[in-house]
Amino acid sequence: FVEDVVALLEGTYDIHTNFKYTFQEEDYKNLMREKSFEKECIKRSDLSKIKANRNN
Numbered sequence: 001f002v003e004d005v006v007a008l009l010e011g012t013y014d015i016h017t018n019f020k021y022t023f024q025e026e027d028y029k030n031l032m033r034e035k036s037f038e039k040e041c042i043k044r045s046d047l048s049k050i051k052a053n054r055n056n
Contacts (some may be wrong), residue, residue, distance in 0.1 A: 002022055004019075
């Protein structure tokens, strides 16, 4: 949703079937999610066992 709003304000938005979102890129990483997960792993070390590494 945020990307839609930014693109609308910048005048770069196209119809949703033509617009490219950053999460569609193969090398996309959600940095907020990664940082949050790292903090949770410090609290609960067993969580590191379930980490998915899709680019390995």
